[in-house]
Amino acid sequence: MSGNDQRSALRSRMSVLALGLAAVMLAAICTAILTAPAAPASAQTAEIKRMFDVRTPMRDGVELSADVWMPAEGGPFPTIIIRTPYLKTMVMGDFSLAGWATYFAERGYAVAIQDTRGRGDSDGEFDFFFQEGEDGYDTIEWMATQPWSNGDVCTAGVSYLGTDQWLAAREHPPSLRCMVATAAAGRWMHELPYYGGAWMMAWSLDWINGTSGRNMQTNTAGMDMESVYWHRPLITQDDVMGRDMPLFNDFLENSTMNEYWERLHFTEEDFRGLDLPVLHVTGWFDGDQPGAMFYWDGMMAHSPAADRQYMLAGPWGHAETFIGGTLTLGDMEFEPHALVDNEAEHLAFFDHYLKGTADSYDQPRARIYVVGAEEWREFDRYPPADVQATSLYLSSGGNANSIVGDGALSWSPPADDSPPDEFTFDPTRPVPASAGTTFLGEDRTPLHRRDDVLVYTSEEMDEAVEIVGRVVIEFHAATDARDTDFVASIMDVYPDGRAVNLGPNIGVVRARYRHGFDREELLTPGEVARYEIDLGHIGHSFEPGHRIRIDLTSSAYPAIAPNQNTGNPVATDTEWNTANQIIFHSLEYPSRIVLPIRARRRATE
Known part of the structure; x- marks a missing residue:
């Protein structure tokens, strides 16, 4: 064909x-900020005053537009700022950012929701995140000087609205007291607009x-x-x-981590300069989890406010990190207690760190939900101190192709050399990223019927295996191409045969970036190379009777543009080559998945 x-x-x-x-x-991204539940009438505590199209001057003379909510009486008020490129006036059904702002205005806060530069009613030209540091600083300081503000500001928002908080904070606005950063992007080349390169x-x-x-x-x-x-x-x-x-x-x-992207990248020095309490919110299925965890790690390792960092991570996709969760995701179902009251979570944090009316913020360092066990866990650090990196090794008789192949996962390293697995990657016939409409929490079994998908499955668990933390696949491979992709997923195989995908994304590594995103190094055809695929952070318990599975292939269309296997510059390439891929799992070239295991328990425990 x-x-x-x-x-x-x-x-x-x-x-x-x-x-x-x-x-x-x-x-x-758009719906996440639009679907926070409106406050019940019984919870309303103050009449509200609104001001629309409040013009905020930037240092270059451009004016940005904000709508502001506050109690009708009293003041001045501690101030919450949300800055969005998705329009401050957007409405979805009965929900809107205005409803979210009203909730906090009823509880004694001034809330400003601003269109970012070049969007909505704001002047200027939109330029992704590159202007958000200075614009965020100018907005915070201008709002803090208004007669209705008491000069104390905290920022909030999800996705883009989370990232622009970090960029503003890096500029050190004197009036900024705290942040609630939800699902904030921040790992350029491994989150947006490239993933694994x-x-x-x-x-x-x-x-x-x-x-x-x-x-x-x-x-x-x-x-x-x-x-x-x-x-x-x-x-x-x-x-x-x-x-x-x-x-x-x-x-x-x-296409590399160059000066263009370094403008957005946070360094250790940047984190050392951030002395702010932050509530970090993400989910096990959140596409911007890489960024959220990057900021968490940076603040915990380097910030003078490391003791005022808090994490909340649930069984949530991107939108659900802000709206408080969902009971279903893909082919997965969760217990009702997986839901949280998002507004109440914000309010407790603001009342202590912004308003000062609460004596403490009574939450542990990290609260995370373990899927499978269907339980919340509390930790004094994340990743938890009791996690042990444990290897699960790939093996086969040389025929791991498809679900009917002989690919296996074992807790023991290979005792002797086993033959490698091979498949042909034709970029004009790519493997879909999803068997349906989303890869998040979906059953990937339909994709495992293809010969260009290698499938490795463990024996049934005789005890629950709980993982909490970052999951990585380390493997050795060769190809006859100058450049190619390797793509991987981890799944929980249920007793009924469903192989439910875990993690925030399909894992990818583009071979030319195997030594780092700051440079491109093409392959020597036929040479064995070592690769890592980051599958993200996962909180999951593989219950007794379940099995662990990974799949390995070379495409995830259309989420990822199929690698054309030529080694040419990606932006201008018009040629297409097939690539013959070899995955090794021998004594000399072992391949494994490294799981952050923190507990094993018998079914009766």
Whole structure:
């Protein structure tokens, strides 16, 4: 079958997925800030005063627009600021940012929700996060001097609205007292707009298009996204989609961790300069978990306020980190106590660190929910002190291809050399990122029928195995290509056969970045190389009767642009090559998944 025929055959099967994955992160980001439950009438404690289109001057003369809520009587008030590129006026059903702001205004706070530069009612030109440090500083300090503010400010928000808090804090605004940073992006090249060095095609097209202009750009209904995804070179995909997107081009042209991205990257020195209490919120299925954990690690290791850092992590996707959770995700179901009252969580933190009316913030250093055990755990540090890195080794008889192959996982290293596993990666026939419309918590079994997917499964657990922390696959591989991708997932295999995907993303490593994102090093065809795939942080218990599974392949379409296996510059490449992949698991070249195990318990315990 020709490449064109293969792509045509994919279209019917992938149409929903193509649109779904392209939109999932933007939709989650937008809806997350719109779906906080409104305060019940019985909880209202004050009449509210509102001020719309409050013009806030920036240092370069540009004015940004904010809407402000506060109690109608009294003052001045401690002030909460949210800064959003998704429009301060957006409404979804009965929920809105205005409802969220009203909740806190009823409880004695002034709340300012501002359109970021170039978005909504604000002047200037939007430029991703690059302007948010200075604009955030100027906004905080201007708001703090208003007669309705008492000069004490805390920031809040999810996703982009979390990241812009960190960038503002790095500028050290004197009036900033604390932050609640939820699902904040921060690991460039391994979160946005690349993941493991691989180009996040669907997200980049959809998110950048959606934020082009002052209002949300949503007129893509009926668009043949498949034809856009398959267009090469990638650098002109935006034109095929119908819009010149300078950010899209800039992102593609800056494909290493260079000066362009270093403007956003936090260093150890940056964290040492942040003496602020922070509530860090993320989820085990949150696509921006890499950034959230990066900020957590940096503050705990270097900040003088390490003793005032707090983590809340639940069984949540990106949106759910802000709205308080969900009872279902993909093919998973959670207990009702997995939900939290998001507004109450914020209020308890603000009342102590911003308003000062609460004597303490009575929460442990880390509260995390363990899926499978369906229980909340409290720790005085994260990762927990009792975690032990434990290896689960890959093995096979040389035929781990598909679910009917002989791939296995064992707690013991290989006793002797076992034959490697091989598959052919054809980038014109990629493995879908999802068997349906989202890879989060979904059953990946339908994808395991393909011969270009290697499947390794453990024996049934005779005791529960609880993991809490970062999961990594370390493996040895060879290819006949100058560059290629390796893609991996970890799953909980239920007794009924479902293989439910765990973690915030499909794990990816682009071979040219195997030694770091600051440089590109092409492969020597046929040479064995060592790789790591970061599967993110996971809090999960593999219960008795369940099994652990990983899959290894080379694509996750359309979330990741298929590697064309040429070694050419990604942005301008128009050639396509197949790659013959070899995965080793021998004494000389072992491959393993490293699990952060903290407990094992029998079914009767």
